[in-house]
Amino acid sequence: MEKIYLDYNATTPLSPEVEKSIITAMREAWGNPSSSYQPGVKARRLIDEARSNVAFMVGAKSSDIIFTSGGTEGNNWILQMAVKYFHDESRTPAQPKLGPKDGKCEVGKDLLPHFITSNVEHDSVKCVLEHFEKEKIAEVTYVPVSKKSGRVEVEDIKAAIRPTTVMITIMLANNESGVIQPVAEINEEIQRVNRQSPHRILLHTDAAQALGKIPVDVEDLCVDYLTIVGHKFYAPRIGAIYIRNPHKELRVYPMLFGGGQERNFRPGTENTPMIAGLGKAAELVHENLKEYSSHMAKVRDYLETRLAEEFGDDIVINGKFESSTRLPNTCNVSFVKEGLEGHKLLSHTERLQASVGAACHKQNKPSHILLAMGVPESLARNALRLSVGRETTKEDIDVVVSDLRKAVDSILSGS
Numbered sequence: 210m211e212k213i214y215l216d217y218n219a220t221t222p223l224s225p226e227v228e229k230s231i232i233t234a235m236r237e238a239w240g241n242p243s244s245s246y247q248p249g250v251k252a253r254r255l256i257d258e259a260r261s262n263v264a265f266m267v268g269a270k271s272s273d274i275i276f277t278s279g280g281t282e283g284n285n286w287i288l289q290m291a292v293k294y295f296h297d298e299s300r301t302p303a304q305p306k307l308g309p310k311d312g313k314c315e316v317g318k319d320l321l322p323h324f325i326t327s328n329v330e331h332d333s334v335k336c337v338l339e340h341f342e343k344e345k346i347a348e349v350t351y352v353p354v355s356k357k358s359g360r361v362e363v364e365d366i367k368a369a370i371r372p373t374t375v376m377i378t379i380m381l382a383n384n385e386s387g388v389i390q391p392v393a394e395i396n397e398e399i400q401r402v403n404r405q406s407p408h409r410i411l412l413h414t415d416a417a418q419a420l421g422k423i424p425v426d427v428e429d430l431c432v433d434y435l436t437i438v439g440h441k442f443y444a445p446r447i448g449a450i451y452i453r454n455p456h457k458e459l460r461v462y463p464m465l466f467g468g469g470q471e472r473n474f475r476p477g478t479e480n481t482p483m484i485a486g487l488g489k490a491a492e493l494v495h496e497n498l499k500e501y502s503s504h505m506a507k508v509r510d511y512l513e514t515r516l517a518e519e520f521g522d523d524i525v526i527n528g529k530f531e532s533s534t535r536l537p538n539t540c541n542v543s544f545v546k547e548g549l550e551g552h553k554l555l556s557h558t559e560r561l562q563a564s565v566g567a568a569c570h571k572q573n574k575p576s577h578i579l580l581a582m583g584v585p586e587s588l589a590r591n592a593l594r595l596s597v598g599r600e601t602t603k604e605d606i607d608v609v610v611s612d613l614r615k616a617v618d619s620i621l622s623g624s
């Protein structure tokens with residue numbers, strides 16, 4: 210029987226237009242983009258067009274966009290650039306910043322850059338910062354999200370600032386709960402702090418889960434860096450980063466060295482077909498976001514209505530708070546009765562394809578993100594993450610709810 214895919218936060222298929230653009234680029238723009246003859250010129254033209262479309266999607270200039278292999282590279286690179294920026298600035302104790310106590314650095318102590326982040330970040334941010342701590346490359350404050358909203362609070366971020374704070378990195382929307390983080394509010398406040406200080410606190414957001422679902426605009430968000438991930442918005446497995454005015458305002462510290470591509474910021478012969486696909490996907494988002502978002506919200510809301518009709522008080526929706534908003538496509542639901550662990554439910558469904566949390570997390574452990582939001586362990590263990598896509602229909606939802614009913618009954622009856 211045909212499967213119903215409800216794991217679009219894990220990854221998305223290529224949209225037909227994107228697939229076509231990739232194939233065309235493979236066939237017609239196979240040249241090295243640095244070559245001056247026709248196949249190379251064609252490739253260069255496709256790359257420039259893609260850069261422009263990616264920039265349009267996030268309200269940036271083309272020159273602010275640098276292509277990468279994906280979100281993990283982008284997040285690693287941006288965090289490493291912040292460390293280099295800190296030492297370049299040769300921050301000295303003589304220039305205290307707003308700090309938790311008297312705002313003074315400990316004179317004579319080797320200063321380490323300090324990062325502020327949340328406790329619900331994706332591993333490609335969380336693990337980098339943990340590595341920085343372990344290797345004594347940086348200090349990190351993990352600001353807990355409020356259990357009343359699933360969001361980090363602006364005041365808690367401000368309270369974490371130290372004289373050595375070099376970057377605040379908060380994801381724009383969470384991959385498991387869908388909760389949208391107050392990145393614009395935080396950054397507007399930090400811009401005020403920056404205006405009163407000799408040192409700039411850099412501002413980054415991992416926009417992986419937000420792109421293609423909600424509006425993402427670098428000026429509205431007041432970010433200095435933003436991570437773009439293709440395979441969450443029907444593009445291929447490639448990505449990009451946004452840097453505000455690279456080398457004019459913010460210095461770019463390459464992680465890779467080589468043949469000069471990407472203005473020497475990120476060398477390596479460009480992956481023209483995948484970049485062309487990313488550009489086409491970005492163009493589709495720029496043109497159709499309202500329609501995509503509205504459809505996904507309708508279908509996700511229908512899903513939650515049907516789940517409530519079918520299971521009543523035997524389920525709890527995680528991440529649905531009065532004081533915060535969620536991505537339009539994400540539903541995180543826990544089954545209350547004992548024995549209904551998420552992974553067991555999925556093994557008993559016949560048609561549903563979904564996950565208990567992030568694809569990169571161990572499926573049989575309760576999600577640290579749900580625990581961080583205050584979801585009791587028993588419910589975190591029994592959670593399913595259901596994320597709808599552009600093509601998901603209400604008929605699909607009816608099938609999924611019926612599939613879950615059969616799975617629940619089968620587990621509870623011991624069959």
Ligand SMILES: O=C(O)CC[SeH]
Pocket residue numbers: 218219220384385566567568569
């Ligand atoms: O499944 C997710 O939430 C992230 C995978 Se990159």
